[in-house]
Amino acid sequence: MQKIAGSFLQRTAPSIRACAKRPITQPVRRCIPQHPPRFYAVAANAPLAEKLRVNGDRLWDDIHYTAQYSLPSPGGITRLCASAEDKLARDWFKDQVMALGADYKVNATGSQFALFPGEDLSIPPIAMGSHLDSVGTGGKFDGPLGVLGALEVIRSLKEQGIKTRAPIVLINWTNEEGARFWPFLGSSIVYAGQSTVEEAHASLTHDGSGVRMGDELKKIGYVGDGPNTFEEFPISAHFEIHVEQADSLEKAGKPIGWFTGWQGMTWYSVSLKGDDGHANTYPMYGRRDALVGAAKMIVELEQLAYDRNGYTTMTNIRSGPWGACNIQSDVRMAFCLMNKDGTLLETMGSDIEAKVKGIAAMHGLEMSMTRDVHLPPGDFWPEATDCIIRACGTEGMAAITGTGHDSTMTTRLVPTGMVVARAKGGWSHSPKEWTDKDDCTKSALALGRAVLNFDDYMKTKAA
Numbered sequence: 229m230q231k232i233a234g235s236f237l238q239r240t241a242p243s244i245r246a247c248a249k250r251p252i253t254q255p256v257r258r259c260i261p262q263h264p265p266r267f268y269a270v271a272a273n274a275p276l277a278e279k280l281r282v283n284g285d286r287l288w289d290d291i292h293y294t295a296q297y298s299l300p301s302p303g304g305i306t307r308l309c310a311s312a313e314d315k316l317a318r319d320w321f322k323d324q325v326m327a328l329g330a331d332y333k334v335n336a337t338g339s340q341f342a343l344f345p346g347e348d349l350s351i352p353p354i355a356m357g358s359h360l361d362s363v364g365t366g367g368k369f370d371g372p373l374g375v376l377g378a379l380e381v382i383r384s385l386k387e388q389g390i391k392t393r394a395p396i397v398l399i400n401w402t403n404e405e406g407a408r409f410w411p412f413l414g415s416s417i418v419y420a421g422q423s424t425v426e427e428a429h430a431s432l433t434h435d436g437s438g439v440r441m442g443d444e445l446k447k448i449g450y451v452g453d454g455p456n457t458f459e460e461f462p463i464s465a466h467f468e469i470h471v472e473q474a475d476s477l478e479k480a481g482k483p484i485g486w487f488t489g490w491q492g493m494t495w496y497s498v499s500l501k502g503d504d505g506h507a508n509t510y511p512m513y514g515r516r517d518a519l520v521g522a523a524k525m526i527v528e529l530e531q532l533a534y535d536r537n538g539y540t541t542m543t544n545i546r547s548g549p550w551g552a553c554n555i556q557s558d559v560r561m562a563f564c565l566m567n568k569d570g571t572l573l574e575t576m577g578s579d580i581e582a583k584v585k586g587i588a589a590m591h592g593l594e595m596s597m598t599r600d601v602h603l604p605p606g607d608f609w610p611e612a613t614d615c616i617i618r619a620c621g622t623e624g625m626a627a628i629t630g631t632g633h634d635s636t637m638t639t640r641l642v643p644t645g646m647v648v649a650r651a652k653g654g655w656s657h658s659p660k661e662w663t664d665k666d667d668c669t670k671s672a673l674a675l676g677r678a679v680l681n682f683d684d685y686m687k688t689k690a691a
């Protein structure tokens with residue numbers, strides 16, 4: 229490994245902005261243009277950004293080739309974090325970046341870092357990152373488009389002899405989805421200083437089996453000695469492509485765009501304990517049936533979304549004891565609340581807490597409830613988003629993301645922006661998820677140009 233300031237071995241303090249560590253509950257609100265200026269042309273790309281082209285055929289082939297690293301999942305992929313399929317996708321990714329001459333590392337939470345030098349090795353690299361893991365019965369684009377689009381940018385920069393001033397790092401973040409282990413954003417949350425390697429390793433599977441993420445990562449050979457935190461390995465900025473997971477671009481006839489920010493989100497876990505008893509013989513009156521209580525909570529949860537103009541979903545429920553003749557005495561469930569308005573999100577939280585307590589009291593159930601994750605709504609950085617707006621030119625529009633991404637962690641540290649690609653019908657986390665080849669190509673080009681615009685912006689700022 230080359231001994232350069234831009235290598236993993238010599239990372240010191242960030243030079244462009246001190247790490248502003250904030251509690252995860254603190255809102256991040258910034259002023260971001262919702263639309264390109266109406267009466268003026270969108271500002272031009274930096275000269276190198278204008279020069280860049282990407283190879284859409286190669287990107288499209290990569291998206292479909294890597295979709296084989298999946299459990300049987302017709303039309304989509306099922307590539308859960310730290311599974312055998314995840315290992316295959318990671319190994320493939322490593323081969324690709326090594327062939328491009330990357331300075332390559334895996335960190336303790338399994339994230340893969342591929343570092344490429346720039347002209348000035350004293351500058352923290354500009355990052356492009358997303359995730360190769362998927363949800364169960366997910367689509368081919370949520371995550372992979374972000375990593376493979378970034379890979380295509382690196383290949384194109386090399387082929388076209390375009391040299392950046394700052395180094396560039398390509399990151400495949402671990403357990404973004406939280407589909408197998410909870411909490412989600414399992415590695416970027418550590419990088420952002422909101423959790424620790426130990427906590428990430430102790431993340432448990434949703435099925436109650438007690439399997440831990442750290443052990444499973446070790447099994448597939450993906451616990452490494454690479455950098456875990458921003459302090460160890462600062463970056464200058466983070467850019468990510470993501471499919472919209474909604475249909476505003478499609479409705480507006482726009483292929484690409486930028487996320488101005490994200491809606492707020494809260495996850496709860498609830499445990500209900502009642503009485504064991506014979507399902508066929510115990511009198512109906514006087515039962516403490518935990519599953520009946522849970523059923524009423526699900527109905528209340530759905531109503532809450534309509535009452536508060538948000539989203540609510542019961543995402544996991546386990547009930548026991550198993551058997552044909554058992555009253556259900558033990559129920560564990562998890563649900564999420566989403567709202568674009570931070571105050572309404574808080575209100576949704578207090579509403580549902582009151583409902584859950586009332587239902588538990590009515591059925592004589594012992595109840596415990598914890599708020600596991602709470603991320604208020606916020607905005608990405610104007611200086612990063614402006615680079616994407618310029619990269620999109622007249623083809624882009626603003627959107628807001630309904631959920632969390634690795635970028636919602638890096639945005640706590642450095643200028644972060646997200647390129648959005650049109651999603652057919654707004655489908656996501658489904659085999660129906662689809663983004664046309666042309667839109668994938670345009671999103672990768674916008675990502676590459678945004679990175680080059682940011683490189684130019686830092687150069688101008690330093691001059």
Ligand SMILES: [Zn+2]
Pocket residue numbers: 359370371404470633
């Ligand atoms: Zn994603």
